[in-house]
Amino acid sequence: MTLTVLMGPVAVVPAPKAVIDALEGATVTHAVGARSGFQLSLTFSKTSPIATTLLPTGFFDPLVRVVLVATLRGVPKVLADGPIMRQDVTATGRPGEHRLVLTGEDVLGYMNVADLTGRPFPGMQPFVRVALMMAAYAPFGVVPVTIPPPFQPPADVTKAIPHQQGTDFEYASALAKDAGHEFYVTPGPAPGVNTVYWGPQVRAGAVQPALTVDMDCASNLDALSFSADGTAAVVPFGHVKVANVSVPVVAPNVGLLKPPLAARPLVPTRTKLMETDRMTLPEALMTLLAGRSAVDPVTATGTMDLTRYGQPLDARSLAGVRGAGPAHDGLWFVRSVTHTLGRGSWKQAFQLARDGLVSNVPAVMP
16 A cells, blocks of 8 residues: 655645655545545654755645545555645654644635635526536636536526625535535546535445455454434425415425435434425425435444455445345445555545445345
8 A cells, every 4th residue: 555645736746755754644534514634644853854944935834735645456546635724733852753733625625715705696507606616726626517406496687696605615515505415526536636516415326345244254344333313314394385375395305316225214203394485386395305304314334444345435425235134234325434544554434324224235246
């Protein structure tokens, strides 16, 4: 396993040898509903170029770009790409044991710098506004993918012109929340490229190799535990006016991109009334869809060494579980992963989620 560190103001180049020699480890986190981030830990002496040159000249200053590429069995994987947001230095009385910790975010951090409140978007649907905002970040390799909501009402140029509120990140996030969408970035596939996604959560596609427990030499996990919480999921409902009569409407179940992963889904135990009385039906459906809880009632957490699993586990995709028993085997959605890299080691902690118990597929591939 090798870790390549690239750094620079916008364009990046390999980090100096002094940085690589001082690097103790790296941690990278990707999670649904949260910003991705990274942390680098370095140990150096007071005579090191880090202390004498790099720190004083601003090499590690906030907004400096960092790209981390990990290679396992000859296959590279871009783990992080974004700005340093904080540096912490600890000086000790022991020679060679000064410590520098760099904490950074994904490339969305650059979109959360300038407050552009008031910028107009006349006659533009939200997904068009987001694509237009993302175009400004092409120098950071940003490739926008925006998908319109299923119940988006048509834009009306005769009404008030929508204006931006806050930074590009804040405004795009607010638009995503209103539409029941996600807004996140995936680094890669090549170093310096970032795919920014604004659209519905997708739980379909290729399935990653099975996470295997309690199957002798086939096991590839250190630990795996499961929980079922009936209060996690919420079903929103509201009312719309039809011929001056208030008609109840429940949240639509849009399952094309989010099919069920369990044969016995857990029924949500809570409902939530949304204020939709004065909305049109498309507006009410979009509000109810946005209010539908993204939290799954059944979760699993575990850890593993990638030398046994064979490849990094990706967040926001599907993975199989086997060896855990009939209630928990089957397909799961990967909600979060945390990479911990040290010299010669690469481990991951992860969280899985799905809508219920018992597999709805006959088997998962190893």
